[in-house]
Amino acid sequence: MDDEDLVDVEIAHEAPDDISDAYTSEASEFPFHRLTVVANRLSAGQPDTELRSLSSVDEEQVKLLEHQVDAAHRALFEMDGKALLADEVGLGKTIEVGMILKEMHYRETDDSVLILTPAQLAKQWQGELREKFGLDFVCNYDGEFQGFDAHDRIISSIDTAKSDRYRHSVLSRNWDVLVLDEAHYVKNEDTDRYELIDKLTYDYAFFLTATPIQNELTDLYNIVSLLRPGLFGSRETFHHYFVDNGQDTLVNRNELQQRLHQVMIRNRRAETDIDFTNREIDTRTFQPSNSERELYEAVTDYVREAYSEDRGQKLVLMMLQKEVVSSPAALKKTIRKQLDANNELTHRSELETILEKIDAIETVTKQERLFDIVEEAREHVEMGRVIVFTQFRATQQQVLESLQEQGYTTHAFHGGHSSQEKEDIVDRFREEGGVLVSTDAMSEGRNLQFCNIMVNYDLPWNPMKVEQRIGRIHRIGQKREVFVFNMALEDTIEEYVLERLYHKIDLFQQTVGELSTILTRLEDSGKGFEDEIFERLVNADSDANLENDFEAMAVDLEEQQELSEKVENFNSAVFENFDLGATDD
Incomplete structure (x- = not known):
């Protein structure tokens, strides 16, 4: 943030049609600043661009690295709270976002925060933010989750957020902060995921991906345009100016990088002092005993037959197939539960035979x-x-x-x-x-x-x-x-x-x-x-x-x-x- 940027103003603009206008002048977008940050600056009489929350981070929980601190600082104060964090894999983009959110929480500028992730990473995000930064979020997989209009700090899978059940409530709110993990998931403008992000209203946004380009350079255009509309002009202008011969050749690379510098932060492993151990x-692999082999074959035969007759019990059958190679105890517990719950259970005799084979295992x-x-x-x-x-x-x-x-x-x-x-x-x-x-x-x-x-x-x-x-x-x-x-x-x-x-x-x-x-x-x-x-x-x-x-x-x-x-x-x-x-x- 610069001193002359203290005025809160946001100017809508059209993407320039002329290539020279689009790529030889400064971007026409003005940032929208946090009022409390401005107030703090004015009261101090000088720019307040320090990460004041750093002292409150527990060093036993997280060791902050120089490139992470730098990325958080740049995202907040040089990119005005709209940044694409594109570090290479393993450099701690989640930590960078945690620092950003910690600072915003410290300055009371995060009344409503929505973090969208792939489903398998939602709980991990929740744990990392709580344990490393003391930030509590409700996750859509928690029992206490009551919807997107019932909580102010939410972590959710992007597919849950775009579902018919929740889409309206997600879009009806104006979020202070949006965090989008694995941002390459919205690279295609024809998908429901892209449409959801495009229609969301928010003041600040932080997108994360190690691979901003997955198939073609247009992927990058789509992701960046969600963060900074107009930065690259129209899609046609962008493609014509930077891509030659069906993307076989990248042209005007320096200009592309200058534009990206306004919105993207990318650190590389080779340029950090991190030394990952081997x-x-x-x-x-072990040869099962004869009794273990007989049990495995009996369970597999049962799973195949039962699935061919009723595909609706797929999850239960998949569980049995996993349990039989985990332990007899796990398998026995599930089968006993099935038998006790339903006296009219189909294949009851086969399940009872499997129980007998479990009991025959001595070692x-x-x-x-x-x-x-x-x-x-x-x-x-x-x-x-x-x-x-x-x-x-x-x-x-x-x-x-x-x-x-x-x-x-x-x-x-x-x-x-x-x-x-x-x-x-x-x-x-x-x-x-x-x-x-x-x-x-x-x-x-x-x-x-x-x-x-x-x-x-x-x-x-x-x-x-x-x-x-x-x-x-x-x-x-x-x-x-x-x-x-x-x-x-x-x-x-x-x-x-x-x-x-x-x-x-x-x-x-x-x-x-x-x-x-x-x-x-x-x-x-x-x-x-x-x-x-x-x-x-x-x-x-x-x-x-x-x-x-x-x-x-x-x-x-x-x-x-x-x-x-x-x-x-x-x-x-x-x-x-x-x-x-x-x-x-």
């Missing part, structure tokens, strides 16, 4: 092999700290009991704990060491850099969830090499997912942002990643067909990964030599 992956192979890993940790790692992730509470309890019988110090973490209880559990794990066995409630919004070993006891079918687990320990602030152990039973759906899909795209070396790009492309067909896995399982009429189906899915993944890499290469070309600092007057 990540070592150790995948261990749980994964459980025995887990001892090998935690014993290695106890011998070689400070305080023997290991985090074991499972998707199921019954599996968690079974693993905890077996570890306790072997004399290990254990800690349980799950979604049923209160916020304070979760804090206490993490503190005890830090102080006492041992093994923390957690459900995926731990995979969102927790920083556990004091531990560097984790185990995927069972494997989520959603790659994003796997990376979120790993991200608890492999993140900025981790000083040691990180070890990730994956456990799977041979010749099961778990091994197919692990070996034929995840390792094909080198999942365990990807980041959340990179995975999001790959999965977004793959799911453009409307079918989710987990749905795709399940459909291939139930429709395969032989092991050979199932293997071929997964190979085909792996090829699709590889193609999307190659496209994602091409996008990043094109982004690099567009933003090469992009001026990251403030321009001189």
